[in-house]
Amino acid sequence: MDNKSINYGLPDKKSVIYGLVGLFAGGAITALLMTYGIPAPNQSFNTAPPRIPTTFASSKVSIANPIDRHFIERMIPHHEGAVAMAELALSRAQHPEIKTLAGAIKETQTQEIQLMRTWYQQWYGTDVPAYSGNWFNRNMLGRGSGSYGMGMKGRHGMYMMDTDLAALKNAPDFDREFIRQMIPHHEMAIMMASMVLDGAEHPEIQNLAKSIIRSQSAEIEQMQQWYQTQQ
Numbered sequence: 001m002d003n004k005s006i007n008y009g010l011p012d013k014k015s016v017i018y019g020l021v022g023l024f025a026g027g028a029i030t031a032l033l034m035t036y037g038i039p040a041p042n043q044s045f046n047t048a049p050p051r052i053p054t055t056f057a058s059s060k061v062s063i064a065n066p067i068d069r070h071f072i073e074r075m076i077p078h079h080e081g082a083v084a085m086a087e088l089a090l091s092r093a094q095h096p097e098i099k100t101l102a103g104a105i106k107e108t109q110t111q112e113i114q115l116m117r118t119w120y121q122q123w124y125g126t127d128v129p130a131y132s133g134n135w136f137n138r139n140m141l142g143r144g145s146g147s148y149g150m151g152m153k154g155r156h157g158m159y160m161m162d163t164d165l166a167a168l169k170n171a172p173d174f175d176r177e178f179i180r181q182m183i184p185h186h187e188m189a190i191m192m193a194s195m196v197l198d199g200a201e202h203p204e205i206q207n208l209a210k211s212i213i214r215s216q217s218a219e220i221e222q223m224q225q226w227y228q229t230q231q
Helices: 013-024 027-035 066-092 094-123 135-143 147-154 165-170 175-196 201-228
Strands: none
Touching: 066 094, 066 165, 066 175, 066 201, 094 175, 094 201, 165 175, 175 201
16 A cells, blocks of 8 residues: 555645644745645654754744744644653553654653743743634634535544544554554644744744654654554
8 A cells, every 4th residue: 555545534735734824824924835845754764852952042022923923822732732642652552663653752742842832931921822722623624615624523533733532542453543643643733834934033933843844754754654564
């Protein structure tokens, strides 16, 4: 089975990208999405977490550019979903490769969450607000065609910003279900990161976005290979 035949129950990526425009607001981002493409990774998978800078320049509180702020507000809960899945895999996965990947995901994305919370406090003078699933449903899933929103929830069984931990816990084949959920979850993170590469105000956000694209693209490639071996 080649990768193209694997169906993860997702809407087409073009529709998802147009929906994501509402997350970061701005005509410049729309133009970026129309021209930006993510190259396929050509590097082997490395389970060691990518190096993340632990120091960063202090910045004044900024409210002029909403892109960085919205990115942090959406990426943190997205990362938290991946960490929750990874924690479950550390105790439930049967294959050592899955456990190793889960450990790398947990360590890397926990560090990134901590960095983003610190940046947000420094730049905007407040804590990151609690994520609202209703906001996401209205502004992304509800944008444009109503059938898109319903279809996305119905086919995938969850909102893309969330994870279906109940299905993962109860899956007869845990490792297979972990891969089935984590691949589209990573794909969403890559699309979110690609949107801020050229529009972000802070270089810290641009560097984080590059790291997310690089590391999660490699992890997707490896998971697709594992998925095929289980067919």
